[in-house]
């Protein structure tokens with residue numbers, strides 16, 4: 487199976503409960519950013535631009551856990567910044583396992599190998615390593631030579647120690663799809679559990695020429711995912727067909743709420759208009775109807791997984807054919 491049975495079962499139960507309660511807008515994945523500090527300064531990173539004046543702030547462990555309870559999502563993505571430089575990261579992960587959450591730990595892998603002995607051993611944790619290409623491209627985007635080799639070494643070691651490991655790859659305008667195919671083939675050979683892939687979002691303050699238009703996204707993703715090659719994607723087949731322009735979805739910005747040291751970010755992981763002190767205020771006070779493609783110019787080129795994968799999951803529940811497709815994909 488592509489995902490642990492416990493994750494699929496918990497998610498299905500959660501979605502059913504929300505449906506029976508008649509809730510339309512609810513969180514699926516909490517994006518928890520305990521700190522925006524990082525040991526790198528990647529070229530395409532919006533966080534170090536948006537939060538440059540508050541990079542020194544961090545959430546306390548207690549604030550992280552309160553946010554997890556407040557939000558209630560069954561999946562927690564621990565991200566940042568670089569979460570492995572957050573001092574309480576190991577206690578946080580342990581407590582999330584204890585609370586029966588499903589956890590994605592996003593990392594640039596600089597500190598990963600060293601951190602492995604302190605990570606909780608649980609099939610609830612997936613380590614998600616940022617990899618944007620083969621060595622020259624990856625090292626250039628992340629700004630330091632040797633980072634690709636560091637990441638690959640850490641992935642191999644994590645796999646050898648029995649961890650579940652996926653990679654997340656951002657596709658930029660300059661990304662060479664043949665290179666990404668070579669990368670994905672190699673990652674399959676070293677036993678990666680899954681591949682997450684998404685087009686980059688044009689964050690404010692980051693060079694706009696790096697980013698793809700919707701048309702360019704369709705073209706690149708048709709080449710990458712419509713080529714008959716059987717890469718082991720964690721991105722759902724319905725989201726990938728959306729990226730190829732074969733399906734239309736409205737985004738679900740509330741489904742991946744983001745908590746960081748300034749509060750609950752609104753309206754979404756990409757756009758920053760404000761922060762709210764509580765999750766409830768963020769959900770109730772954000773004017774959701776103002777956002778989305780065709781409503782806010784900042785949404786025009788967005789096809790990010792954080793906005794659209796939840797729409798895929800929500801809508802699949804209403805169409806037996808799509809649900810069957812997802813089920814079959816998960817079983818392979």
Ligand code: SF4
Nearest residue numbers: 737754777785788793
């Ligand atoms: S379309 Fe706009 S509101 Fe929706 S996820 Fe993308 S940036 Fe956020």
